[in-house]
Amino acid sequence: MICPSCGHVNLPGADTCDNCLSDLSPLDLPIPQDRVEASLMMHTIFALEPRAPVTLPLSATLAEVIALMIQREVGAVLLIDEADQVCGIITERDFLTKLIGVVPNYDRLPARQFMTHDPETVAPRDTLATALGKMDLGGYRHLPVVNDGKAVGLISVRDIIDHMTRMTLKG
Missing domain, CATH: 3.10.580.10 (CBS-domain)
Known part of the structure; x- marks a missing residue:
């Protein structure tokens, strides 16, 4: 995973950048492709x-x-x-x-x-x-x-x- 703050290449799934310690966890969130996926991810x-x-x-x-x-x-x-x-x-x-x-x-x-x-x-x-x-x-x-x-x-x-x-x- 490439850090958007410093460009450092981190291991996939890393929560923080090894170089600048930026939070990478929001970058791992999947993007829903349709209404059903959005509902599964959003509804409790x-x-x-x-x-x-x-x-x-x-x-x-x-x-x-x-x-x-x-x-x-x-x-x-x-x-x-x-x-x-x-x-x-x-x-x-x-x-x-x-x-x-x-x-x-x-x-x-x-x-x-x-x-x-x-x-x-x-x-x-x-x-x-x-x-x-x-x-x-x-x-x-x-x-x-x-x-x-x-x-x-x-x-x-x-x-x-x-x-x-x-x-x-x-x-």
Whole structure:
């Protein structure tokens, strides 16, 4: 990266110029190519209007998780401790890949045994691009929205796709 102040050639991604110590960090920001990219970079998680998180205590069984998923028509349940801090997430994919046909009588087992511990999260003020990047890198379909360790929402990749579709259709 070439410093606009002194012309020194720095390593790509450098935050400051090695020669004159000028701030180079704003130069690394990507430039959106269309309305969808601009929205992903500008809008925060609030734009998705995240639904309330569906939670159970850490003591829940897998049967309780399944029942709640069916009742609330969701694909993920957050497991929380006594202080309402997010400790884990269990998803429908977990049931399909880790339990059904693999673990006999799994419904009686504790959910915490199969949950993803300390799941990746986003904050309400994170950008949609941040959420999408975390989902892509981790292979996640759901991300808890957390404020001070407490779940305030849950977003899915479908929520982001719906948002992107709306941006594409705007004229």
